[in-house]
Amino acid sequence: MFQGKRKLWWIALLLLLLVAWWQRSTIRTVLRWVEKRYFAYIADNGPLIYVQRGRWDMIQQGLWVRSIVYKRKHHWSKIRLFLVRMDPKYMQLKVWWGKPKRIRWIMRNTPALAAINGGPFDPSYRPWGQFKQAGRLFQKHLFRRDSDGVFYIRSNRIGIATAQGWKHKGSTTVFQSSPLLVVRGQRARLSRSKWRVDRRSALCIDQKGRLLMMTTDGLFNGLSYYELSLLMAAPSKRGGFHCKWGLNLDGGSSSQWAVRQKKQMTVISGIEKTPLYLLILPRRYHNHVPSIEK
Secondary structure, eight states, X not given: OHHHHHHHHHHHHHHXXXXXXXXXXXXXHHHHHHHXXXXXXXXXXXXXXXXXXXXXXXXXXXXXXXXXXXXXXXOSOEEEEEEEEEOTTTEEEEEEXXXXXXXXXXXXXXXXXXXXXXXXXXXXXXXXXXXXXXXEEEEOOOOOOTTOEEEEEETTEEEEEESTTOOOTTOSEEEEESOEXXXXXXXXXXXXXXXXXXXXXXXXXETTSOEEEEEEEOTTOOBOHHHHHHHHHSOGGGTSXXXXXXXXXXXXXXXXXXXXXXXXXXXXXXXXXEEEEXXXXXXXXXXXXXXXXX
């Protein structure tokens, strides 16, 4: 009798799993809706408080890593912000674009010392907005809203610019994202969604021309655009990163970041596979970064 009941339980579980797999897109949509409502609620739980400030630890010349822990005054969970800082004098940047992958695959199959997901993409996994890789312009269209930004590499110089008035000529690498968080050292004007909390990935060019790649990770917590822009623009003595330019990347379930250290690799993996990554490589590395062609 017990064996018969156990068999029925296994059949019921199997049917439940089959229904869940069949309706996986609907379930994912519902879970994302719940997540957004919850993150909207978090933003009203008070200001950020430092739990652990961390410090910049040098991995090798021109490359540093740091993690900072925050919490909200009236909320139980913590937010950890992971950062890599690179000096373009000693490191170089490459964009990887191909079949959507998670960041663990990127770190296993490329020589990257560190990596972060790129900007948003459309349902066919093509980068959103203008995209140029290795000097070849794949997408010419440029979104020109006040909040739209461009990350570029030009003559071994890295930068972030406003989309308005942008011209790609002379740049070898270009991709778009939104919103701009810091413009010429000042916090950017943000829309009403500035208070909505979510997982975030972002780039910053600091006052010394170094690039910071940052991603949040935490259980049921994150940062708003307003909070992230505040941290980016604030000077170092006030706990900020003294950014001259700051650009938000594709966040939420796409947020992922990784750094390779001597004896370990720290990975913040996202739920979604993404087709675009920004990689930090040693300056001496000149070979092609492997990707999967469309």
